[in-house]
C-alpha cells in the first residue's frame with residue numbers, strides 16, 4: 001500500500017486576495033481547525049476577520065439551568081485568541097449555542113456581514129459532513145452555519161434583489177472571489193502551517209474555559225497537523241476544498 005501519499009505544492013494564496021472572513025459556529029472552532037492558516041495569512045499582511053454565530057454558552061454542562069454567564073467569558077477568550085493570531089476583528093451574531101438552524105434569517109445575517117466586510121475570501125466548514133471517522137458526529141451547529149454561510153456567499157451576497165432590506169441599510173452587493181471549505185472530505189489544497197503551529201496552539205490555549213490548563217493542546221494539534229500534512233507530503237498542514245468563484249486575481 002502506498003498510503004495514498006501524494007506530494008503536493010502547498011497552497012499559496014494569491015497576492016491580490018487581501019481580505020479574509022472566517023465564519024464559524026462556536027468561539028473556539030477556528031482555533032481547533034484553521035488557525036494555523038489564519039496566522040499565516042495575517043503574517044502575510046492580509047486583513048482577517050472572524051464571524052462567530054454563537055457565543056458558546058453551551059460549552060459546559062456545569063452551570064444550570066442557564067449558561068448566559070459563560071457567553072461574555074467566551075467572547076473575551078475569542079477576542080484574545082483572535083489577537084494572538086493577528087485577527088483584528090471578531091464579530092458575534094449572538095445565536096443560541098447548540099440549536100442553530102440554517103434559516104433565511106441566519107443567511108441574511110451572514111450576508112450582511114459579508115456585504116459589510118467585503119472579503120475576497122470566505123473560509124467556512126463543510127455542511128455535507130455528518131461524521132468524521134468513527135468517533136465524532138459533526139455538530140449540527142457546524143453544519144447549519146456552514147450551509148447558511150455558503151448560501152450567503154452565493155447567491156445572496158452578490159445578488160441585488162435578494163434581501164432588499166440590506167440595500168436599504170446601504171449594503172451593496174459583493175462578489176466573493178474564493179471560498180475555502182475546512183473539514184471537507186476529501187480536501188484538495190493544503191496550507192503549510194509549520195511556522196504558525198505554535199501560534200495556533202497559543203490561540204487555542206486562550207480558551208481557558210474550554211481547555212483548562214491545556215497541557216494536551218500541543219500534542220493534539222501537532223498530531224492533527226502531521227496527519228493532515230502526511231497526505232500531501234507536508235510536515236504540518238491544514239486542508240481545504242477550494243472553490244474559485246472569480247478567476248484572475
Ligand SMILES: [Zn+2]
Nearest residue numbers: 025026029139
Ligand atoms: Zn464547534
